[in-house]
Amino acid sequence: MDSEENIRSLRMAVRAWLRENVPAGWREAMTGTDQASFVSAQRDWFAKLSEAGYATPHWPEGWPGGGRSLVEQKVIFEEVARADAPRLILFFVALYHAACTLLECGTAEQRERYLPGILAGEIWCQGFSEPNAGSDLASLKTRAERRGDHYVINGQKTWSTMAQYADRCLLLARSDRSGPPQAGLTYLLLDMKSKGVSVRPISQITGDDEFAEIFFDDVEVPVTDRVGEEGNGWAVAQATLASERGLTLVELSQRMRYSLPLLRDLMRARRCEGDSAARRDLGALIARVDATCALADQYLLKRISGTEVAGDASMVKLHYSRTLREFVSLGRRLSGLQGQYDPGFMRGATQETGNWTLDFMNSYNWSIAGGSDEIQRNIIAERLLGMAREPKNWQLESPA
Amino acid sequence: MTDYLGELRDSARQVLAGTGTPASEDKLWPLLVELGWLLAPVPEHLGGLGLGIEGACSLHTELGGGLSQAAYLPATLCLDAVCHSDLPEPERAAWVERLCSGELGTAPLTDPALTLASGAGALSGLAATVQSADRASHVLLWTADHDCLLLLALDQPGVQITSRATWDVTRRLFDLRVDNAALAEQLVLARGDAARAAVRRLHTLRDLSLAADAIGGAAALLALTLEHLATRRQFGRPLALFQALKHRCADLKTRLAGAEALLQDSLAAISTEAGDAGALHTAHKAKYLACATFLNVAEESLQLHGGIGMADEHPCHLFLKRAMLNEHLGSAEQGYEIAIADHFLGTA
């Protein structure tokens, strides 16, 4: 299947398709735009991509667009990145977090019920974090009380990306307050249009409002929308987070690699191609970017072959996050004073717009969200390297 | 003098505690004029407090910590240039009086690109990063060859200002375009060798002032971050209990202490001789290190705040954006590190 011939023709086909279909000037169109145009641009692009079968190369065989080999997936991600096509940020949680969770932990009925909706363009959000439960996710307090064939939800989530647009939410809630915190969690699929759900967007430091608070006031969720057993939500949530830490990064690291020409353009524009300090930094960065791509690919191979171990996904995420920060920092530094002028608000900006100060700020999404760099380091140290864990019991002593 | 300095700093701290973060220009400018902060660095024989650059810098530090929007920094540069000019008395005294009593004379925070057309005596070019130009009556400018230092009235033909939005919302910067402004109509403060020395002095003061601003910002932000780590609890304990985070803060504090010490040292070394090349070189190091440190503190602070740091309502990002801008002010386009290395290697 992965013969050189096949791969080459897939690459050519994808490239030709992208040349025809990537909306010209889409980035400019997102500058200063309103929510409605952002949503409709994302919807149009998603519809085109999934119709062509390029939106879900990471899905398994039997699903539209799925069943691609790793090499094929990479070719598609590479070409999409190379064409600087819009990223499907509005559908990111649906395509990765929701789909992977359903495929790994959902029932056949749940898959039949929800995956087609995702392919048809349903927007999902992830409702894990709470004001007092960020890194310490297991301490979350939003309640899920069983009443007959429903759960009744009360509480609050925060930092939920795209929640203001979402049709559905991956909800992690507490169904039992006795016992250790991880043990009492239950994983639910919540309809955002249910009675009692309200959403308040949060203004971000970039001027965008991509994430939101979600409030639940006696919201009912049918028991059939529970993923895994009651009280087994922690394990299901790990599947969601692993997809975010590992799988999404195959795409994102390719994005980063194909954004390297932005640095070349910048160096030309700033006339510092001959500057040996800048070239040295660039060279070091390129090696690190390639390493990030290689690590993400290896991770995927391990996942496919079932040889993944705890900590692998964390290394992929941490490697990406640190390299991305170096990438955008170099751009920001080389942009000089020009980079400090605000070109106007860009909706749905990612970390590769070539507006380096904006990209720099957005790069913090990857070092904070989905388990911060520090949390990844803890996982790598404790689970992969087997180093002693932080004590659970502690006592606050006043400093000497 | 040091007592005076301490009092001034304390009063500044009090004032800024009352103006909020960021400290708004509307509130702060009239207040600082009234409190006589502009007089702090002015020599005593011109009616000032005679606290010199040290006095100005301790205020810059406090204003940096409060994310001041007021154009105090360029105003002190402008004032200093007038004080040290060869303008005849009583003209000079009259200017000092004007610029200390609320009329804003501002200055660009980077090096302007202005030239004098030979013979014609007409000034043309662009000065970027002129702070609060819309509220100023005059701008301190110098030609690219440092041959002429002057005070340009904004209200004259051929002079145009354009507001430039920056990520940093704690400063309002303008592009100033000058098109064939007759030199004879301007207030020339120095020409030739005197101008070159005056521009060196000006650059020295500007770099030290930016360093002081950055130190203030870094210290205030580090304090904010420490408070967050002490009060925010995860895993049933304050974040401050995690050694990984303590070490990061300890590193930041150590860097900051170094940058602060270098600035203090530089200020002590140059206060009497701000016009010479050695002083400028000293200022380069202080500016570079203070701004790099501020940025480092800001980058780490955003991470240490977690999600709340990414929210507009929290002040963390205001510091970050000011730190990013600070890094590119002064003569940053030429590269401070390179200037420092060249000076050392004798390759300048």
Ligand SMILES: Cc1cc2nc3c(=O)[nH]c(=O)nc-3n(C[C@H](O)[C@H](O)[C@H](O)COP(=O)(O)OP(=O)(O)OC[C@H]3O[C@@H](n4cnc5c(N)ncnc54)[C@H](O)[C@@H]3O)c2cc1C
């Ligand atoms: C852009 C963005 C998008 C997001 N999207 C979503 C989403 O869609 N859904 C969702 O549920 N959540 C989302 N989040 C929330 C994200 O998962 C949390 O912000 C993250 O888990 C960190 O939690 P916190 O913000 O409460 O920070 P805290 O947990 O308070 O952490 C603050 C700092 O302390 C450090 N720290 C915490 N614990 C330790 C430790 N044990 N050892 C060492 N250091 C530690 C952290 O690394 C961080 O630097 C998003 C966040 C961002 C920034």
